[in-house]
Amino acid sequence: MNGWRKRIGFISPSVHETTMHDFFQYKLEGVGIVGITSNIAGWIKGDFEGAMTRVVEDARSLALRRVDYIIYAGTPLLVSRGKGSDIELIRKIREATGIEATTSVTAEMAAFEHFGAKRIAVASPYPANVQRDTLDFLRANGFEIVKEASMDIGFHVLHDVPPFEIYRFGRDVIQSAPEADVLYMPCPQWQVQSVVAAIERDAHKPVVAGDPAKYWSALKSLDIRDRIEGCGMLLRSLSEHYETGKPSSADIRQVS
Amino acid sequence: MDLMVNAWRRRIGFMCPSVLETTIPNFTSFAPEGVGICAITSNIEDWDKNEFERAMNKVVADAKSLATRGVDYIIFSGGPLLTSRGKGADIELRNRIMDATGLDATTTITSAVQALEYLNIKRVAMLSPFPQHVQRATIDFLRAHDFDVLKDDSMDIHFRALHKVGPDEIYRRAGALLTSTPEADGLYIPCPQWPTQKAVEAIERDYGKPVVTCDPADFWMAFRSLGIHDRIENHGILLRSLSERRDTPPASGAAVRLAS
DSSP: OTTSSEEEEEEESSOBSHHHHHHHHSOOTTEEEEEEEOOOOSSOHHHHHHHHTTHHHHHHHHHHTTOSEEEEOOHHHHHTTOTTHHHHHHHHHHHHHSOOEEEHHHHHHHHHHHTTOOEEEEEEOOOHHHHHHHHHHHHHTTOEEEEEEEOOOOGGGGGGSOHHHHHHHHHHHHHTOTTOSEEEEOOTTSSOHHHHHHHHHHHSSOEEEHHHHHHHHHHHHTTOOOOOOSSOHHHHHHHHHHHHOSOOHHHHHHHO | OOOSOTTSSEEEEEEESSOBSSHHHHHHHHOOTTEEEEEEEOOOOSSOHHHHHHHHTTHHHHHHHHHHTTOSEEEEOOHHHHHTTOTTHHHHHHHHHHHHHSSEEEEHHHHHHHHHHHTTOOEEEEEEOOOHHHHHHHHHHHHHTTOEEEEEEEOOOOGGGGGGSOHHHHHHHHHHHHHTOTTOSEEEEOOTTSOTHHHHHHHHHHHOOOEEEHHHHHHHHHHHHHTOOOOOOSSOHHHHHHHHOSSOOOOHHHHHHHHO
């Protein structure tokens, strides 16, 4: 049976492309994914609101298919609504389904805390309005933005950005912000996961990116501690810290 | 580290009337290098005609949405939504998608008909997870295309429990059906939401008959249209034929024996 161990429900406000590809890189035996899409067409607030009205209904649909955890992946949709909107959505999903859930931005902030990071460098694909909302959201949640840059990628061509360009962009941002504790690269629709490990290795700093953070949250909640290599410190920590507890700065140095 | 974009060669747009579950791991298990998938769902909840119509109303808009993302081909995977509308419904939808997007396209029942013809399967045995009314509509659709459905078996699986059926169960039921229908040229197993793909190779090898099933047939159509002829092993004769028999349709029984 597909997902005989655990089944993760995944609500994407856009399409499913990179998210699914990323998940299957982990090769987790018996862990399946059930995807739903809302098909928004751009970085437009009107589209965001249209998708948001369907989220709880989509979560119920996933619950009927017996998923064990629900991920909601729309960071721009939540940050545009301000602090607390992610927690409010999680509460609604839990109430409607009885299933544990996270949102992308909730998972990413939990990952900052996992690394003990307060000072954040942000390298995103977002246009100016979404970038601004994201920074405001992080600041409202007590994080300090020490550096930020955006590639301003068109919504429909996020998948077309070659990983080496994402690598250079992220590496340059984090290397120009020596005071940063972590590099944050949001959005699951560009291929950032494939360069996370290389940036961490070359810049000697942890990277928190869209899909790894969401799946880390889900797998941790479901107590899936399989070894995941090549996708960055955060996912590797699931197996490494199983016995040893929280990561330390030694863990970060170990990556370099 | 792979520094190329995932779908640097071709991107296939996939419209799923239900949720995405079995199709993505199926595709991932045989995807040729540089070929990716970009998927949209309609989230229907049941084998119910009203649900089918709700999803059908969105198909062309969803196809346009996929086209804006630069896909090279579009698959619509809702067999029951089309067979319930009768012969020609698939071609009409395909034409609408092609007119709206300028892209080549298929529907899952179009792919199945094409694959059955390609493998010279005229006398068909059919195993499905469908309830009675969907089973009947599917058989009627095949008969309207001049296939002789000799025997059928429906496991009548609840819509939201399709993922729970084991490939071993599909293998056993398929074996029993083929054993009791020796005159069949091959087996048709519709529906992409249950794990038929995992059983195809073993059924073909052990019972000596070709199998046409959903995801392999849909992606076979797409790869053929896109000129993708990579070697795909262990997923049945149809996908393997992309590299082995580019221009020569096989004779059914002989072809399976050759390939097995």
